[in-house]
Amino acid sequence: MTATSDTPAVTTESVEKTPLFGPDEKRALVDPMWDDNPISLQALGICSALAVTVQLEQTLIMCIAVIVVLALSNTIISMMRNVIPNKIRIIVMLTVISSLVTLVDITLKAFAYDLAKGISVFISLIVTNCIVMGRAEAFAMGNKPFPSFLDGLGNALGYSWILMSVAFFRELFGAGSLFGVELVDGSGGGLYVNNGLMVLAPGAFLLLGIIIWMQRAISGYSESH
């Protein structure tokens, strides 16, 4: 009796006339950006937050890639949720996600070759980003395509703003520049000397820690419960 309830479900829906962008949809989009942020509160996707945040330009491309993959994978998996056999659902999700990642990678190689060369490795690793699988399993499998799309978008944006803030400080203090435009001469001749720690992964760890701390303090999250 699992998949037979199609007809009644459709009628109740059309009677209720749910708005296209109601409070539930808004919550799916906005919550992951602040109150339920995938990086700062769920501590997912830390790997790429450390690895691709040396330069803002690379980080921006990485964020766009994650936004595209996460929004589309959530939508596609949500559309298929009623036919995906439970036994192989994880493999199905993984196949969909990795196909999307490959598509993004091919597109980047065709239209932004130089940037793609630098971060191709990390783009491929979006497949293993816990946020993407996590949202597919936790949200898309149980919700309609449109809210799932918004949830994917929201989570990706929540992920992106943290990555961009880490990259902002790493590039500013590590190379004295923003988006590759040099602001201060940090090579040793001027007032400021580039901070080598910021370029390396430990610097990203410290920055990420500080950002998570501040975000949790402001949003009033506590792990005690």
Add this chain to the structure above:
Amino acid sequence: MALNKENNSFVLTFAVGMCVVLAIALAGTYQALSKTIEDNELFDQKLNVLIAVGLHSKQALDEGALQGVYGEQLEDPTQLAELSARHAAKTREELETLYSELIRSEVLEVVREEVTKQVKRGGEMVDLTETVVKDLVPAGFAVDELAARQFEEGKKPEAERREFAPFYTRVDENGAPVAYCLPVSGLGLWGQIYGYLALESNLDDVQGITFYKHKETPGLGGNIDIPEWQRQWTNKSILDDAGEFVSVIVKKGAVDPSVPVEAAHYVDGLSGATITSNGVTNFVREDLQTYWPHLQRLREQD
């Protein structure tokens, strides 16, 4: 009858169907974009030849920044002009023009022969046969056709395969050679590393080295991409004082400039990447040896 989605035959059909659909989608996209990607890859190779022979750099620097990077080497005004031209930002069209004006490319065919040597093994003399490069002859086609020709050769049985080697010459406005450039490639830690090594017109001093494709660990072996490390190769010599071939060696650790041999032939090792460093040392030596008859001929012409 209700659709039983936990039924094994449905699971199997679903899995196969999904794979077919996704495979078609991916293959279709790749087909549509492969021409652009190949163009990008070819341009990237040209770009790296330009970088190796000293006509371009990935770092766009103005004159003030040049002083910081090159330090006191910049007293000579002609050198300063050359370096600021190298580090000027250029568009793709400008680079294509630069390449077509100042780079001459040719494809050589590597002719190998088997040499039997008498080697002492365990107290008695044994015959040891090895394949060495006998000569390099013009292959009779342009570099543009290289990929297609190599693909054709790949279909033949190994014994009949012809081996091709592209070779690039940087010329000045009058067509006189300024630098020579050859591809270098070989195994690093995770896979093949591809790059170019350029020699100055005396065919002894290194003009520059670049790597355009590799799978080394970012931050460790991946540091072969760093311009500061690549700049160390410039002015190292591949011949010793007696004119014997020694190649350039990536040392384990830092080079001691007070030791003449190290100052002339060694570059700093990459920390945490011994296998990458050794790989680079080995394939640079092997590739220089492959091109040796050709380099020797160019030397004699001067």
